[in-house]
Amino acid sequence: MPSLLSRIARLWLARWPALLAWMLAGTLAHFLVLKLAAWVGARTAVGGILLLPVAALALLVAYVAMFLVLRDGMPGLRTVSPLPTDGAERRSAFLDSLLGGxxxxxxxxxxxxxxxQDVISYTNDAFGWQIAWGLRAAVEGTAYDRSGTISDLGINPLTIGLLAIAFAGRWAYKRFGARLPRRAGTARVASVIAVYLEALWVYLAAYLVTDLVAVVTGWVQTRQGTAWLADLRGGMTGWLTPLGYAWDAVGLVLTEAGGIVLLPLAWLTIAGVVYGQAVKAAAPQLSGVREGSRLARARARYAAIPGRARRRISDYWESLVVGRFRPVWAAIVLMWRAGPLLIAGYVLLFVLVGFGQQWLLVAGSRAFGPHELPSFWVPASFALVTVVTVLVEPVRMSVIAATYDATVARLVRREDAAASAAHGEPEVRGDLVVGRVAGEDHGEVLRGVSGEQHERREVERGA
Structure with missing residues (x-):
């Protein structure tokens, strides 16, 4: 824990002005894009929906930039992934991190x-514009047509159609992007469009999944079985009061622990995707498949497919599914290999940062003193939350980056110790650990961040 705290302090003290600037820029861009989307959505639903993902993308750009700003002060990560020095390499690394994140x-x-929350803000502001324009039309005695406007996101043909078009466009870029002319600016514009299309289809898909889960949850809650379960719980706890307390305690722990633990782990996963894959964080291989099982029969049928068709299927599977989820899985494996003590300390520090953020909000509200709710606190609360968030997020990013750096450094030390025990004293050269035994060189490549990002770029060009 003391070493982790010192890493966090060094990162934050050295980089806080740049972190603060990026967080402020991302928050301001998110706010302005939502307002622009509402103004456009009040006129045309398609335009408003197409702008909504840009608000989330603005925040993502700010967070990726903050992670990359902190990268220079992460010695563990620099061991396996030297910083790119060329401008084109830096832009390519930023694009890779953005697409992966x-x-x-x-x-x-x-x-x-x-x-x-973004959709609610967009809808309310769009309705506000329509009310103002409707009143102006009434005063001027002209007609005001609201058809084809706003159209809240949901399971409807418009949202599904936009999702399908964005996914098809992103796939086309991955498939044929390498064939685009390399004139000045063409590749850069194409890459920006690819980032937007990726953000658009993932954003719409995430909202549709959330909406579908809400529909299914509402349906389950209205079923008779749910009522029977509630009656059973009431009957059991009525006979034995301590059992009711235990039931409520378990539900409270599961609810609160999920938010407390999953949120910092989600952020560490995002950092793992941005920085690259873990050293030797290879996915476990399936083994011991019983002969005659469903998996064995599926493999046999797949092996019977002609070789050209199998290669085509593998290309599509890699570009559409595996290429997106491999970095996420590698980051999860990295956390697993880091050990429980480091992750527990990180979760504790993450929670303490959130606790400090809440106390800053309370202190800020107390500093202003009592005021009227509609005239003062409605606008002031938004400003207070924004200011506190902008101030606290650089600290949070430093905690996440320092934990990732400590995790990578720990894995590198383990690899060095293993190489030293097996082959003698290792010689470290860049991202290679070389041991010397009886005059022979035994090289073992540590698949670090730079190698995985290069592999990801090759997949992008080959797909």
């Missing part, structure tokens, strides 16, 4: 209700 960030953004 969209899926876990938007999943987190949806799971914690931020997409729904």
């Amino acid at each position: 969209i899926l876990p960030f938007v999943a987190f953004y949806a799971a914690w209700g931020f997409i729904r």
Whole structure:
């Protein structure tokens, strides 16, 4: 824990001005894009929905930039992934981090209700514009047509159609992007469009999944079985009061622990995707498949497919599914290999940062003193929350980055110790650990962040 605290302090003290600037820029861009989306959505539903993901993307750009700003002060990560020095390499690394971070960030953004908050803000502001324009039309004696406007997100043909178009466009870029002309600016514009299309389809898909889960949950809650379960719980706890206390305590612990533990782990996963895959964090292989089982029969049928068709299926599977989820899985494996003490300390520090944020909000409200709710606190509360968030997020990012750096450094030390025990004293060269035994060189490549990002770029070009 003391070493982790010192890492956090060094990162924050050295980088806090840049972190604060990026967080402020991302928050301001998110706010302005939501307002623009509401103004456009009040005129055309398609335009408003197409702008909504840009608000989340603005925050993601700010967070990715903050992670990359902190990277220079992370010695553990630099051991396996030297910083890119060329401008083109830095832009490519930023694009790779942005594309890889969209899926876990938007999943987190949806799971914690931020997409729904954005949609509510967008809808309310759009209705506000329509009311103002309707009143002006009434005063001028002209007609005002509201058809084809706003259209809240949900399971409807418009949302599903936009999702399908965005997914098809993103797939087309991955498939044919390498064939685009390399004139000045063409590749850069195409990459920006690819980032937007990725954000659009993931954003809409996440909202649709959230909406579908809400529909299913509502349906389950209205079933007779749920009522029977409630009656059973009431009957059991009525006979034995301590059992009721235990039932409520278990439900409270599961609810609160989920939020306390999952939120910091979700952020560490996003950091793992941004920084790259873990050293030697290979996925476990399936083994011991029984002959005649369903999996064995499926493999046999797949092996019977002609080789060209199998290669085509593998390409599609890699580009559409595996390429997106492999970085997430590698980050999860990294956390697993870090050990419980480091992760527990990180979760504790993450919770303490959130606790400090709440106390800053309380202190700020007390500093202003008592005021009228509609005239003062409605606008002031938004400003207070924004200011406190902008101030606290750089500290939170430093905690996440320092934990990731400590995890990578711990894994590298384990690899060095293993190499030393097996082959003698290792010689470290870049991302290679070389041991010397009886005059022979035994090289073992540590698949670090730079190697995985290069592999990801090759998949992008080859797909």
